Amino acid sequence: MKTILGIDVGASGVKGALVDVKHGKLVGERFRVPTPKPATPSAVAGAAAEIIDFFNYQGTVGCGFPAIVKNGVACSAANIDPSWIGTNIETTFGQIPGIRVLATNDADAAGIAEMRYGAGKGEHGLVFLITIGTGLGTALFYKDQLVPNTELGHLIWKNNKPVEAYCSSGARERLKISRKEWAGRFNEYLLHLERLFSPDLFILGGGESKFFDVYKELLTPQARIIPAQLLNNAGIIGAAAFAAENE
Numbered sequence: 001m002k003t004i005l006g007i008d009v010g011a012s013g014v015k016g017a018l019v020d021v022k023h024g025k026l027v028g029e030r031f032r033v034p035t036p037k038p039a040t041p042s043a044v045a046g047a048a049a050e051i052i053d054f055f056n057y058q059g060t061v062g063c064g065f066p067a068i069v070k071n072g073v074a075c076s077a078a079n080i081d082p083s084w085i086g087t088n089i090e091t092t093f094g095q096i097p098g099i100r101v102l103a104t105n106d107a108d109a110a111g112i113a114e115m116r117y118g119a120g121k122g123e124h125g126l127v128f129l130i131t132i133g134t135g136l137g138t139a140l141f142y143k144d145q146l147v148p149n150t151e152l153g154h155l156i157w158k159n160n161k162p163v164e165a166y167c168s169s170g171a172r173e174r175l176k177i178s179r180k181e182w183a184g185r186f187n188e189y190l191l192h193l194e195r196l197f198s199p200d201l202f203i204l205g206g207g208e209s210k211f212f213d214v215y216k217e218l219l220t221p222q223a224r225i226i227p228a229q230l231l232n233n234a235g236i237i238g239a240a241a242f243a244a245e246n247e
């Protein structure tokens with residue numbers, strides 16, 4: 001069995017687990033370290049090192065990171081410390097002997113996991129995975145190929161703000177609106193994406209996907225809409241799968 005350590009860097013926690021990359025399953029428990037505040041590169045590298053140490057791991061590590069990631073470098077910082085911009089995630093986390101880190105956007109990682117092993121398995125058309133959490137992350141697939149770093153949570157929306165400020169889970173909490181009102185807003189966003197991309201399928205992931213049954217009737221795009229299957233583990237599993245495919 002080939003196992004790779006997957007690490008998912010989130011706004012509140014840095015989580016890791018060993019992943020069986022053939023089957024897309026966790027091997028044993030997850031280990032979580034609270035995201036340091038401020039989440040500067042050296043502080044988050046410390047959290048990643050704790051996870052690597054916990055698993056007593058050597059080898060390739062996959063990392064899902066909440067920013068645009070190009071060739072291992074963070075190129076944006078919407079929900080993390082701005083000092084990440086221009087920082088190479090792979091070399092910052094990979095200072096430990098015997099460790100090589102491969103990094104990708106967190107929503108792209110979750111999308112890889114759902115497409116390979118979860119809700120999107122066998123779907124070969126145009127598929128959007130949207131992670132609904134502190135921000136809105138998007139992963140776009142066409143014929144099983146990922147178009148990386150789509151960042152459609154940053155479409156400029158009403159009031160000239162990114163749409164994630166309008167209908168992410170973080171926005172729902174900040175604005176103290178009901179889940180029903182939130183779903184109306186999120187539906188507007190889905191209709192807009194549908195108008196632009198004509199997807200066959202939307203897969204909804206992230207924290208809000210747990211409540212899918214509560215709001216699914218309020219979503220009206222023509223495309224099919226289904227909840228993610230790997231829930232909290234998608235980011236970790238997809239990070240490991242990304243590393244396995246790119247090592």
Ligand code: BGC
Pocket residue numbers: 065066067068076078079105106107108131133134135136137138151153154164
């Ligand atoms: C970031 C994306 C990330 C998403 C989910 C957005 O604010 O710009 O890179 O995928 O949040 O974490």
